[in-house]
Amino acid sequence: MxxxxxxxxxxxxxxxxxxxxxxxxxxxxxxxxxxxxxxxxxxxxxxxxxxxxxxxxxxxxxxxxxxxxxxxxxxxxxxxxxxxxxxxxxxxxxxxxxxxxxxxxxxxxxxxxxxxxxxxxxxxxxxxxxxxxxxxxxxxxxxxxxxxLLCGGITVFQPLLQHGINASHKVGVIGVGGLGHMALSFFNAWGCEVTAFSSNPDKYEAIKEMGAHQILDSTDPKAFKNAKSSLDLIVSTVNVPLDWNAYLGLLKPQGKLHVVGAVLKPLDIQAFALISGEKGVSGSPTGSPVQLRTMMEFAARKEISxxxxxxxxxxxxxxxxxxxxxxxxxxxxxxxxx
CATH class of the missing domain: 3.90.180.10 (Medium-chain alcohol dehydrogenases, catalytic domain)
Structure with missing residues (x-):
């Protein structure tokens, strides 16, 4: 050799x-x-x-x-x-x-x-x-x-395991790109009700084909107000700072904002945005060998690519x-x- x-x-x-x-x-x-x-x-x-x-x-x-x-x-x-x-x-x-x-x-x-x-x-x-x-x-x-799937896929699949997400939960995905489009597929196949955040109506049809059940305009304060306390988990795949407190407002009590996109600036989060609803902010780096095997088997069974x-x-x-x-x-x- x-x-x-x-x-x-x-x-x-x-x-x-x-x-x-x-x-x-x-x-x-x-x-x-x-x-x-x-x-x-x-x-x-x-x-x-x-x-x-x-x-x-x-x-x-x-x-x-x-x-x-x-x-x-x-x-x-x-x-x-x-x-x-x-x-x-x-x-x-x-x-x-x-x-x-x-x-x-x-x-x-x-x-x-x-x-x-x-x-x-x-x-x-x-x-x-x-x-x-x-x-x-x-x-x-x-x-x-x-x-x-071995990097981007496990990055968005792992939060399902970490937070015990099941088909009764409602999850959101920030960023419909290299990571986000796989998140939509996985979360839909997992049985969740899936919300995507996007401000581009030209992408809405494609986003729904990827697995989103509904789309929230990320630039519309009224849409955020109407969706207050509606999600169990939000997974952020972006690498740029956002109004994190606005997204925390969309979480149900004990909901989680889970960060997998590498935002290089500190997250600007108000303490009361967490305290008032026992909410949390978490993150994760890809997955363990058993999680990788689990993801690949699930992807094969559900034909996710x-x-x-x-x-x-x-x-x-x-x-x-x-x-x-x-x-x-x-x-x-x-x-x-x-």
Whole structure:
């Protein structure tokens, strides 16, 4: 087995990606090597390429929405086989011995290593990850579209599990984009009554086709007033500051505003907006291995796939620019052509 991995890497913050080969070294006992078939492009990839979050180490090989085929297994790997189709998402490894790890919440392990931070990701012909984080693909999944489910999909699916949401609940989605369009599909299939927030009537028909039962004009104070105390959960997928207190007013008592979009400015929230109705603000980072498996099985059963545009991996810089310019509808997936 060759330890050479062919990839596309950013050598400095914000630069175009260049071809980059590296020696991955010997496969660790608990590692799986996956031949990449498809890899999605996520806004988090751009944040790491640009060092927006301040922890990038160059060269950066991004890409963490990976679908591929197992080509090598370390001797301690369990339950996987050569030739099996699998996926790798945001997390590549965790300690496996802390309380969160042994309690089924390895996604919040303090020693967890992201697939694209201090680790080489999926903009490559192969990728490696700890076996627990290599997710088997169920029968019926569209492999060409499944990659974004492993980051964007689990990001919006996890709040359903975290908050014990069921078909009796009413949920709202802020932002109908790469994350939000998957949230609408998942929440609808979960049996919830789904409200989307949008100020663009030209998108209303498409938003309803994605799974929204109703749409609230996000710029209309009267619409917000009429919908006061009507939602159990609101999931925000946007990365810009909003009038969070207005959204808190839409929650029922004990309702939750759940943040999954990386807003870089502090949330401006009034204490009484929380106190008066025992309301809460929460967040979550993707999901644990068991949550990822649960999501993929649910997506396969309900035939949930993101809406994607496909590029060849050799056209990676054009694909990244497409995402940067906000032109993606709604996710971009690279097909390996090494």
């Amino acid at each position: 060759s330890n050479t991995i062919r990839a596309y890497a950013a050598q400095q913050a914000g630069e175009a990606l260049e071809r980059y080969d590296f020696d991955a070294g010997a496969l660790k006992n608990d590692e799986v090597e996956v031949k990449v078939h498809y890899c999605g492009i996520c806004h988090s990839d751009l944040s790491v390429i640009d060092n927006e979050w301040g922890f990038s180490k160059y060269p950066v090989v991004a890409g963490h929405e990976i679908i591929g085929e197992i080509v090598a297994l370390g001797e301690d790997c369990k339950g996987l086989s050569i030739g099996q189709m699998v996926g790798v998402g945001w997390t590549a490894e965790s300690c496996q011995h802390c309380n969160p790890c042994i309690g089924g919440h390895a996604n919040v392990c303090e020693q967890a290593k992201a697939t694209i931070a201090g680790h080489m990701g999926g903009f490559a012909d192969k990728v490696r990850a700890q076996w627990q984080w290599v997710i088997p693909m169920p029968e019926g999944v569209d492999l060409a579209k499944a990659g974004p 993101p809406i994607v545009e496909e590029f060849a991996m050799s056209d990676i810089n054009a694909a990244i620019q497409h995402v940067r310019e906000g032109k993606a509808r709604y996710r971009v997936v690279l097909k390996n052509d090494f």
